[in-house]
Amino acid sequence: MFSLTNYRIGFFLAVRQIRRSSIWTNTLIISVMVLTFLNLVVVSGILVGLIQGAVDAVREQYTSDILISTPLNKTYIENSPEVLAILARDPRILGYTPRYTQGATLEASYKEQHKETEKVNIASASIAGINPLAEDKVTGISKYIVEGSFLAPDDYDQVVLGSYLLKKYFPMESSVFTTLDNVEPGTKIRITLNGIKHEVTVKGIIKSKVDEINMKVFMVDSQLRNMMGRNDYAVNEVAIKLKPNVDPVAVRDSLVAQGIDRVARVQTFSDAEPKFIKDMIDTFAILGNLISSIGLVVASITIFIVIFINAITRRKFIGILKGIGISGEAIEISYILQSFFYAIMGSIIGIFIVYAVLEPLITAYPIDFPFSDGILVAPISSTLLRMSLLIIATIFAGYIPARMIVRKNTLDSILVRK
Amino acid sequence: MIEIRNLTRTYVDGLVETPVLKGIDLKIETGEFIAIMGRSGAGKSTLMYQISLLDEPTSGEIKIDNRDTHLMTPEEKTKFRLERLGYVFQDYALIPELSALENVVLPLLMKGAPKKEAYLLAAESLKKVGLEKHLKQLPSQLSGGEQQRASIARAIAHNPDILFADEPTANLDNESSRTIMEIFLSLHNEGQTIIMVTHEEPYGRMAEKIVRIDDGKIIDIIKNK
Numbered sequence: 001m002f003s004l005t006n007y008r009i010g011f012f013l014a015v016r017q018i019r020r021s022s023i024w025t026n027t028l029i030i031s032v033m034v035l036t037f038l039n040l041v042v043v044s045g046i047l048v049g050l051i052q053g054a055v056d057a058v059r060e061q062y063t064s065d066i067l068i069s070t071p072l073n074k075t076y077i078e079n080s081p082e083v084l085a086i087l088a089r090d091p092r093i094l095g096y097t098p099r100y101t102q103g104a105t106l107e108a109s110y111k112e113q114h115k116e117t118e119k120v121n122i123a124s125a126s127i128a129g130i131n132p133l134a135e136d137k138v139t140g141i142s143k144y145i146v147e148g149s150f151l152a153p154d155d156y157d158q159v160v161l162g163s164y165l166l167k168k169y170f171p172m173e174s175s176v177f178t179t180l181d182n183v184e185p186g187t188k189i190r191i192t193l194n195g196i197k198h199e200v201t202v203k204g205i206i207k208s209k210v211d212e213i214n215m216k217v218f219m220v221d222s223q224l225r226n227m228m229g230r231n232d233y234a235v236n237e238v239a240i241k242l243k244p245n246v247d248p249v250a251v252r253d254s255l256v257a258q259g260i261d262r263v264a265r266v267q268t269f270s271d272a273e274p275k276f277i278k279d280m281i282d283t284f285a286i287l288g289n290l291i292s293s294i295g296l297v298v299a300s301i302t303i304f305i306v307i308f309i310n311a312i313t314r315r316k317f318i319g320i321l322k323g324i325g326i327s328g329e330a331i332e333i334s335y336i337l338q339s340f341f342y343a344i345m346g347s348i349i350g351i352f353i354v355y356a357v358l359e360p361l362i363t364a365y366p367i368d369f370p371f372s373d374g375i376l377v378a379p380i381s382s383t384l385l386r387m388s389l390l391i392i393a394t395i396f397a398g399y400i401p402a403r404m405i406v407r408k409n410t411l412d413s414i415l416v417r418k
Numbered sequence: 419m420i421e422i423r424n425l426t427r428t429y430v431d432g433l434v435e436t437p438v439l440k441g442i443d444l445k446i447e448t449g450e451f452i453a454i455m456g457r458s459g460a461g462k463s464t465l466m467y468q469i470s471l472l473d474e475p476t477s478g479e480i481k482i483d484n485r486d487t488h489l490m491t492p493e494e495k496t497k498f499r500l501e502r503l504g505y506v507f508q509d510y511a512l513i514p515e516l517s518a519l520e521n522v523v524l525p526l527l528m529k530g531a532p533k534k535e536a537y538l539l540a541a542e543s544l545k546k547v548g549l550e551k552h553l554k555q556l557p558s559q560l561s562g563g564e565q566q567r568a569s570i571a572r573a574i575a576h577n578p579d580i581l582f583a584d585e586p587t588a589n590l591d592n593e594s595s596r597t598i599m600e601i602f603l604s605l606h607n608e609g610q611t612i613i614m615v616t617h618e619e620p621y622g623r624m625a626e627k628i629v630r631i632d633d634g635k636i637i638d639i640i641k642n643k
Contacts, residue, residue, distance in 0.1 A: 005527075009524070325500020327497075
């Protein structure tokens with residue numbers, strides 16, 4: 001049926017039909033294919049990238065590559081100095097930042113006279129005691145300061161507030177979640193920790209896409225340690241940044257092998273991701289595939305219509321070709337090859353746009369979604385799969401109308417009858 | 419030799435049946451130049467479509483060199499047309515995206531001729547009809563007469579046993595028409611069997627034999643001197 005001669009003639013006809021058809025027709029069809037390709041790759045890529053951006057932000061700003069945290073049945077990591085000594089000796093580790101954490105109550109406007117009916121200006125928060133230099137080396141959070149400045153190692157009685165603790169950044173308020181009003185850098189606030197009140201000055205406000213950052217109060221570790229009375233230097237968590245190309249799983253396993261898991265939870269950034277985030281990534285991937293499938297159907301219908309109109313308007317010539325002895329298969333192959341050409345061209349241009357323009361552009365300037373900096377996730381393997389699907393769908397969409405026209409009575413086609 | 423026996427063709431449109439051919443019997447010898455003539459709607463083109471295997475008769479039989487054509491599958495008919503028949507249509511019927519040379523080379527390639535040989539044969543065929551200087555031109559760049567000559571070149575390039583021509587001069591001026599007829603006569607002199615449908619008396623008289631049709635029946639067969 002599809003003999004070599006049929007392919008030869010199909011190719012002969014397809015090449016000439018493409019080469020000599022209007023440049024505008026070719027441009028239009030290829031543009032449709034490019035848009036379809038982008039719809040297939042970019043829409044799902046952005047949907048997945050929306051969550052991936054959030055995951056990446058948590059890794060960059062909070063967990064880093066590995067997070068050592070307090071076991072669920074403990075209040076801190078025992079033998080923390082020994083744990084930190086192990087980390088200090090590991091050549092694969094670029095840096096680490098130990099954190100002390102403790103729940104506390106914040107109070108502002110406490111020097112003003114309040115009526116009894118007036119609501120007090122308080123909020124609950126988690127205080128993180130950090131070494132500002134170590135923290136910034138590992139998580140780089142100083143660049144998310146939106147007002148004032150970040151902590152310095154000797155900034156006693158000073159704090160940086162997460163933006164969610166302030167009404168002006170997070171206007172929603174409920175009976176269980178309250179925010180501070182009228183607070184800005186320089187404002188004095190009161191921290192109540194273990195029943196003892198401490199007056200501190202707000203040095204800066206930090207605003208990031210990571211909730212763990214936005215809901216925290218940062219202060220210098222040595223001061224918080226004193227306030228907590230933690231004289232054994234036992235920390236609550238340690239975020240570890242690895243050197244480039246070091247496998248976090250290998251480092252995690254080696255830390256576990258050295259017995260750290262007996263006093264703490266040792267997790268890679270991936271282990272530390274909450275399950276709902278993983279579920280969301282899967283859900284968005286399904287959603288992306290669903291939208292892509294619709295795009296694929298729309299593309300198939302578009303190509304079907306384009307080829308059908310092309311074949312209908314060329315029905316007379318299809319009849320003549322059959323009349324002079326050109327086989328129906330050769331004519332069908334010519335349409336299949338034309339569809340293939342349009343799909344390949346659309347995909348190649350689409351790949352160029354995705355990898356040479358969109359991906360670098362969106363990486364450099366992420367899409368500012370409310371809860372993440374959205375990036376474009378388009379792994380090559382997935383893109384090639386989608387490209388293959390597009391090509392297969394396009395070939396079928398081109399073949400079916402061509403076959404419909406080729407199957408018509410030869411004389412009716414030549415005379416354009418019925 | 420072509421033998422046609424009791425050939426009928428009736429077109430059916432819903433409940434309306436229109437008999438166009440009403441029992442045609444005809445023999446055409448190898449090497450003959452036949453002109454099928456008649457008034458408009460007499461059934462001359464329909465007869466040619468049946469003989470040239472472009473259409474299916476309602477009843478009757480057509481034998482070409484003792485081969486029953488009604489027993490052929492559509493694929494076999496396509497192959498038969500490619501290998502043994504040549505067509506010249508009233509409106510030239512060249513493929514618009516193909517140059518004159520490509521139009522002519524296409525059936526040769528389909529027949530399986532090697533590329534180089536096919537292009538040589540096609541160029542030779544175009545030279546035969548005086549189009550050697552127009553090989554690379556698209557049909558839209560040729561005049562009506564030139565297009566019809568290219569169409570003849572396509573029809574004869576693969577040495578068909580029978581050449582069919584449906585009103586080949588209908589769309590041409592006198593000079594072009596004469597050129598086309600001279601080509602047919604020259605081909606006939608070389609032994610080519612030609613079956614031509616025409617309503618133009620002077621060109622019909624140039625054929626060896628005139629088959630006159632009226633109301634779907636042969637009313638006269640005249641041998642020209």
